[in-house]
Each structure stands twice: as structure tokens, then as C-alpha cells.
Amino acid sequence: MMASLWCRALLVSFILLAASSVHADMKLDCKPGMVSLVWTEGRSRVDTSMFRLGNCPPTATSAREATFTVELHDCNFMAMVTGSQLVYSNALTYLSESKGHTFIQPVVCVFERPKEYHxxxxxxxxxxxxxxxxxxxxxxxxxxxxxxxxxxxxxxxxxxxxxxxxxxxxxxxxxxxxxxxxxxxxxxxxxxxxxxxxxxxxxxxxxxxxxxxxxxxxxxxxxxxxxxxxxxxxxxxxxxxxxxxxxxxxxxxxxxxxxxxxxxxxxxxxxxxxxxxxxxxxxxxxxxxxxxxxxxxxxxxxxxxxxxxxxxxxxx
CATH class of the missing domain: 2.60.40.4100 (Zona pellucida, ZP-C domain)
Structure with a gap:
């Protein structure tokens, strides 16, 4: 029953830098209690291990991809209740040793709020x-x-x-x-x-x-x-x-x-x-x-x- 109430998960994601929408792709799968995110980077000289979802490093990396499979109560996800919605928000960032955070990609999962959820x-x-x-x-x-x-x-x-x-x-x-x-x-x-x-x-x-x-x-x-x-x-x-x-x-x-x-x-x-x-x-x-x-x-x-x-x- 709980799973059925959570099934209407919506993804709201935006690219802050116009160039990033051309050179990268993000796949986000929001599930009850868990989120899977795969960031595919099209540019060279990008160290995919330097991506962070909140405060979490990737769970897997390749030359072009950073993959995160994490629970929604980890990685500094922000949880909020607004009316009939249960919203979890975070940010995907890229750490540069010389410039700090040089990239910010909002990551938001929106669920229908279960009636019995408190x-x-x-x-x-x-x-x-x-x-x-x-x-x-x-x-x-x-x-x-x-x-x-x-x-x-x-x-x-x-x-x-x-x-x-x-x-x-x-x-x-x-x-x-x-x-x-x-x-x-x-x-x-x-x-x-x-x-x-x-x-x-x-x-x-x-x-x-x-x-x-x-x-x-x-x-x-x-x-x-x-x-x-x-x-x-x-x-x-x-x-x-x-x-x-x-x-x-x-x-x-x-x-x-x-x-x-x-x-x-x-x-x-x-x-x-x-x-x-x-x-x-x-x-x-x-x-x-x-x-x-x-x-x-x-x-x-x-x-x-x-x-x-x-x-x-x-x-x-």
C-alpha cells in the first residue's frame, strides 16, 4: 500500500549553466526511500570522481559517468512537506581543487504525500x-x-x-x-x-x-x-x-x-x-x-x- 501511494514520483531538475545542458546528461530515478542518479559528462578533462550529491561521493565512476545510488535520508537531502506533496531536494556539484564548487545542478524528487505519512x-x-x-x-x-x-x-x-x-x-x-x-x-x-x-x-x-x-x-x-x-x-x-x-x-x-x-x-x-x-x-x-x-x-x-x-x- 505504501509503495502504491509513493508511485507518483515526479522529477524536477534544471541545468544552471547553459553549456552543461549541451555537454552533459542526467538520469534521475526517484523511488520510495532511494534515489539513483547517473551523470554522463561529455566534456574531456573532467574527473567524474569529483562530483558530489550533497556530501556524498559517487558510488561508481567511469571515464564519462558518475553514478549515485543512495538513500533519501543520506547525503544531506532536504525533506519538506508542502500540502499534498513530500519533496526531497539536494544539489549535484563538481569540486575543483582550485575553484571550489564550480557547478551546481539542483536535484529534486517530488512524491505524493501518503495519507498516513507524518x-x-x-x-x-x-x-x-x-x-x-x-x-x-x-x-x-x-x-x-x-x-x-x-x-x-x-x-x-x-x-x-x-x-x-x-x-x-x-x-x-x-x-x-x-x-x-x-x-x-x-x-x-x-x-x-x-x-x-x-x-x-x-x-x-x-x-x-x-x-x-x-x-x-x-x-x-x-x-x-x-x-x-x-x-x-x-x-x-x-x-x-x-x-x-x-x-x-x-x-x-x-x-x-x-x-x-x-x-x-x-x-x-x-x-x-x-x-x-x-x-x-x-x-x-x-x-x-x-x-x-x-x-x-x-x-x-x-x-x-x-x-x-x-x-x-x-x-x-
């Missing part, structure tokens, strides 16, 4: 929204951000690791920003919702001024890591974190599109280039929008709302 710990812990060939993700992570969180219970004062990411398909490289974030006790935002402000003023981590919360240094532009110190809000209740995520032109940072930490003893600091921390000066007042540079113009990026949870903050 995530072991939370539903959903991943939020995913797609628009204009961009897919946004937000997830609770373990303490070193190497994989999904194993629990949604966080002791007061401990850190809640949060990852936000945008998968880019045909767009130019974009910078991910967390523009606004608020914690509430409801999965939907309402005007009268009990709330706790986390990120305000177009990217100012206001919670870092009253705690040890911080944006972690970036490893890739399309991803943000937030270490959020568990706060005294709705203790013992279900908490949801609502965020506005923005995929933005990395050359278009200004007072309205930025990521700012408050560093105790030093003041506000711009995450991506401390030399331009003056962009964070408005964090103490009001960072007003300038409509000519708004995402609504379509010239600089795309904005999406996401909700993460539920999670619970406890006294112990």
Missing part, C-alpha cells in the same frame, strides 16, 4: 516556495549546520540553528537575505498575534542586540545561517518563525537590502562586507523603503515569505 519530529520543518525559477527553503538544523535538526525542543538560552537557502536555476548568481523575521504562536500571521521580533528594519538582526544571536559567516551567497538564541517567549508552547526571504543582486546592497549583526562593544556590522557597515546605521532608527529599488520592479531580485515550525522553547 514526519518523525515535525511537520513541516522545511518551508519551500517557488517563483521565477527560484526555490526558497528554510530549515531547523543541528548545532553545526551539517544536517537537519534531530529535535524541535530548545532549552532557554541555547541556540536554534536556522538555515535559509535559495536554489537558483536560470538566474544570475543571487545573494540571499533575511529581510524580516518574527516568532509567533500561530502558523499564520495575524495583526493580533502574540509575537517576538527577531529581524527588523530590512535585515537588522535586532535580537543580536539583546542576546548572543548572530548571522554566521557565509559559505555561499545563496545561503544564510542564523544562530538564534532561544528567547523567553511562549515557553512550552508551539512557536512558529515567519520570515521574508529575499534573493537579491549581490551588487545592489543598500540600507534596504542588507544583513546586519550587532556586535557588542562595536555596534552594527554588515555581514557581507564590514567595510560598508554604514549601511547598518539606520538599524537604530528606521530603514525606509525606496520604491525605485524595490523587488517589485523585478530588476534586482525576488521576495518570498516562509514559515518554520513548530518548535518549542523550554525552561530546561
Amino acid at each position: 514526519p518523525i519530529l515535525y511537520d513541516p520543518v522545511f518551508a519551500s516556495f517557488g517563483t521565477s525559477n527560484l526555490v526558497f527553503h528554510m530549515a531547523l538544523m543541528n548545532e553545526d549546520f551539517s544536517g537537519p535538526a534531530e529535535s524541535t525542543l530548545f532549552a532557554l538560552g541555547s541556540f536554534i540553528p536556522i538555515m535559509a537557502r535559495v536554489d537558483q536555476v536560470t538566474h544570475q548568481p543571487l545573494l540571499l537575505l533575511m529581510e524580516e523575521c518574527v516568532a509567533t504562536t500561530t502558523p499564520q500571521l495575524h495583526a493580533d498575534s502574540l509575537s517576538y521580533q527577531i529581524i527588523t528594519n530590512k535585515g537588522c538582526l535586532s535580537d543580536s542586540k539583546r542576546s548572543r544571536s548572530r548571522f554566521e559567516p557565509r559559505e555561499v551567497p545563496s545561503e544564510m545561517l542564523l544562530s538564534l538564541q532561544a528567547f523567553r517567549f511562549a515557553l512550552g508552547e508551539e512557536v512558529f518563525i515567519h520570515c521574508k526571504l529575499v534573493a537579491w543582486d549581490p551588487e545592489g546592497l543598500d540600507t534596504n537590502k542588507k544583513a546586519c549583526n550587532f556586535v557588542h562593544g562595536h555596534g552594527w556590522q554588515l555581514l557581507d562586507n564590514p567595510a560598508f557597515s554604514n549601511l547598518c546605521d539606520c538599524c537604530e532608527t528606521s530603514c525606509k523603503s525606496r520604491w525605485t529599488r524595490s523587488t517589485r520592479s523585478g530588476k534586482h531580485g525576488v521576495t518570498q515569505n516562509a514559515v518554520l515550525g513548530p518548535l518549542t522553547i523550554t525552561e530546561e
Whole structure:
């Protein structure tokens, strides 16, 4: 019965680099609990052993092919529940010793969600929204951000690791920003919702001024890591974190599109280039929008709302 409910697996795969669609071919077979991927490389001087599916090396290689046969709970696959769908996403990358990751190929398996399916710990812990060939993700992570969180219970004062990411398909490289974030006790935002402000003023981590919360240094532009110190809000209740995520032109940072930490003893600091921390000066007042540079113009990026949870903050 379970197998029959999972049989409607759909493949969503995109080539980020136009040249790669000419010189390579990918075959993906999504099955319940397992995925098989064969990448056939048409170009010479490519070491197929340097391909990675998430953090997994190939299970077999030849001069032209890299083959992966792995389980969906391995290789840092991201699992998310969205309505009637169960989605697993990852990325195929190529490691170059001189240039790091020089290739990114999104890998997504979409299944019909079985009626009796319930995530072991939370539903959903991943939020995913797609628009204009961009897919946004937000997830609770373990303490070193190497994989999904194993629990949604966080002791007061401990850190809640949060990852936000945008998968880019045909767009130019974009910078991910967390523009606004608020914690509430409801999965939907309402005007009268009990709330706790986390990120305000177009990217100012206001919670870092009253705690040890911080944006972690970036490893890739399309991803943000937030270490959020568990706060005294709705203790013992279900908490949801609502965020506005923005995929933005990395050359278009200004007072309205930025990521700012408050560093105790030093003041506000711009995450991506401390030399331009003056962009964070408005964090103490009001960072007003300038409509000519708004995402609504379509010239600089795309904005999406996401909700993460539920999670619970406890006294112990």
C-alpha cells in the first residue's frame, strides 16, 4: 500500500549553466526511500570522481559517468512537506581543487504525500516556495549546520540553528537575505498575534542586540545561517518563525537590502562586507523603503515569505 501511494514520483531538475545542458546528461530515478542518479559528462578533462550529491561521493565512476545510488535520508537531502506533496531536494556539484564548487545542478524528487505519512519530529520543518525559477527553503538544523535538526525542543538560552537557502536555476548568481523575521504562536500571521521580533528594519538582526544571536559567516551567497538564541517567549508552547526571504543582486546592497549583526562593544556590522557597515546605521532608527529599488520592479531580485515550525522553547 505504501509503495502504491509513493508511485507518483515526479522529477524536477534544471541545468544552471547553459553549456552543461549541451555537454552533459542526467538520469534521475526517484523511488520510495532511494534515489539513483547517473551523470554522463561529455566534456574531456573532467574527473567524474569529483562530483558530489550533497556530501556524498559517487558510488561508481567511469571515464564519462558518475553514478549515485543512495538513500533519501543520506547525503544531506532536504525533506519538506508542502500540502499534498513530500519533496526531497539536494544539489549535484563538481569540486575543483582550485575553484571550489564550480557547478551546481539542483536535484529534486517530488512524491505524493501518503495519507498516513507524518514526519518523525515535525511537520513541516522545511518551508519551500517557488517563483521565477527560484526555490526558497528554510530549515531547523543541528548545532553545526551539517544536517537537519534531530529535535524541535530548545532549552532557554541555547541556540536554534536556522538555515535559509535559495536554489537558483536560470538566474544570475543571487545573494540571499533575511529581510524580516518574527516568532509567533500561530502558523499564520495575524495583526493580533502574540509575537517576538527577531529581524527588523530590512535585515537588522535586532535580537543580536539583546542576546548572543548572530548571522554566521557565509559559505555561499545563496545561503544564510542564523544562530538564534532561544528567547523567553511562549515557553512550552508551539512557536512558529515567519520570515521574508529575499534573493537579491549581490551588487545592489543598500540600507534596504542588507544583513546586519550587532556586535557588542562595536555596534552594527554588515555581514557581507564590514567595510560598508554604514549601511547598518539606520538599524537604530528606521530603514525606509525606496520604491525605485524595490523587488517589485523585478530588476534586482525576488521576495518570498516562509514559515518554520513548530518548535518549542523550554525552561530546561
